Amino acid sequence: MVSLLKLAQVTEEGVRFLSPHDGSPMLLTPEHSISLQNSIGSDIIMQLDDVIVTTSPDLARMKEAMERSVRWLDRCIQAHKYPERQNLFCIIQGGLDLDLRRQCTAEMVARDTPGIAIGGLSGGEAKDEYCKVVDTCTGLLPEKKPRYVMGVRFGNAITARGVLNLRNAVYSTDFGPIEEGCKCTCCRPTDDGGLGITRAYIYHVTAKETAGAHLLTMHNVHYQLNLMKLIREAILEDRYPKFLRTFFAKLYDDKSKYPAWAVSALKGVGVDLLRD
Ligand SMILES: [Zn+2]
Structure with missing residues (x-):
C-alpha cells in the first residue's frame, strides 16, 4: 500500500x-x-x-x-x-x-x-x-x-560489510554472488559448480521484475536469520555489547564514521559503541 x-x-x-x-x-x-x-x-x-x-x-x-x-x-x-x-x-x-x-x-x-x-x-x-x-x-x-x-528496503542487499544498492550501474557486469561466502540459495554456487545468482543478474531484473525482489529477499532473510542466531548466542553468553562493537568495526573502517544516531540510540540502552 x-x-x-x-x-x-x-x-x-x-x-x-x-x-x-x-x-x-x-x-x-x-x-x-x-x-x-x-x-x-x-x-x-x-x-x-x-x-x-x-x-x-x-x-x-x-x-x-x-x-x-x-x-x-x-x-x-x-x-x-x-x-x-x-x-x-x-x-x-x-x-x-x-x-x-x-x-x-x-x-x-x-x-x-x-x-x-x-x-x-x-x-x-x-x-x-x-x-x-x-x-x-x-x-x-x-x-x-x-x-x-516495519521497514522498507527496495533493491538493497544486506551484507556483513554493509548495504549494497544493486540498482547501481557498477553492478551491471559484476558476476560475483550477492555476498561472498553466503550459504543462501541465491549466493551459493549451483550443484555443478556454476555461478549462483549474480549481482549483475539482480541488477538487470530488480525494479523491473518482482523476481529480483524475491531473490534479494531470500538472501536478506537468510542474512537476518543468521544474524539473529549470532545475536541470541551473544546474549546467552552475556557478551552482546562486545558483539555490537565487533559488528560495527566490520561495517566501518573507522569509529569516526559510525552514524551518530546509532551511537546515541545504543547509548540509550547502555551500550557504548566507542569503547575499545
Ligand atoms: Zn546470499
Missing part, C-alpha cells in the same frame, strides 16, 4: 487503487486483507493500517489515519478466522507526533494482539526522530510480546 499511495484513495471502507498491472480499480478492505493472509497461512499476519508519509505536515490527516488504523484493527480482529494458529500484529501509527503515538499505543495494547508492530517509519524522516518514536512506543509496550519495527 505504501508503494501504491500515489494511486490510492483511502476511505473508511478501505483503500481503493488502480492495479499496477492492468489499471483496473481494486478495493482492499481490512476484511479482505485478513482473508488473503488467512489463505496464505503465514504464522504472522499484519493488520491493514492507514499509513501516510511520515514527514507529512498535515496533523489532522495524521490523527485521522492513526484513529482509523485502530478502527481497522478491530475489523481485522473480527475477520480473522484462525487466531489459534496465525498471529495478528497490530501496527502503531501516528507519524512523528509523540502524543499521537502514545494514544495509538495505548489503544492497540488494549486490544491484546499476539505481537505489536511500529509502522509508518523509514519514510525519509531524520534518524533521531525515528529513534524518538521507537523509544516512545517501546516504553509503553508489554515486556513479553514480540515487537517489530
Whole structure:
C-alpha cells in the first residue's frame, strides 16, 4: 500500500487503487486483507493500517489515519478466522507526533494482539526522530510480546560489510554472488559448480521484475536469520555489547564514521559503541 499511495484513495471502507498491472480499480478492505493472509497461512499476519508519509505536515490527516488504523484493527480482529494458529500484529501509527503515538499505543495494547508492530517509519524522516518514536512506543509496550519495527528496503542487499544498492550501474557486469561466502540459495554456487545468482543478474531484473525482489529477499532473510542466531548466542553468553562493537568495526573502517544516531540510540540502552 505504501508503494501504491500515489494511486490510492483511502476511505473508511478501505483503500481503493488502480492495479499496477492492468489499471483496473481494486478495493482492499481490512476484511479482505485478513482473508488473503488467512489463505496464505503465514504464522504472522499484519493488520491493514492507514499509513501516510511520515514527514507529512498535515496533523489532522495524521490523527485521522492513526484513529482509523485502530478502527481497522478491530475489523481485522473480527475477520480473522484462525487466531489459534496465525498471529495478528497490530501496527502503531501516528507519524512523528509523540502524543499521537502514545494514544495509538495505548489503544492497540488494549486490544491484546499476539505481537505489536511500529509502522509508518523509514519514510525519509531524520534518524533521531525515528529513534524518538521507537523509544516512545517501546516504553509503553508489554515486556513479553514480540515487537517489530516495519521497514522498507527496495533493491538493497544486506551484507556483513554493509548495504549494497544493486540498482547501481557498477553492478551491471559484476558476476560475483550477492555476498561472498553466503550459504543462501541465491549466493551459493549451483550443484555443478556454476555461478549462483549474480549481482549483475539482480541488477538487470530488480525494479523491473518482482523476481529480483524475491531473490534479494531470500538472501536478506537468510542474512537476518543468521544474524539473529549470532545475536541470541551473544546474549546467552552475556557478551552482546562486545558483539555490537565487533559488528560495527566490520561495517566501518573507522569509529569516526559510525552514524551518530546509532551511537546515541545504543547509548540509550547502555551500550557504548566507542569503547575499545
Ligand atoms: Zn546470499
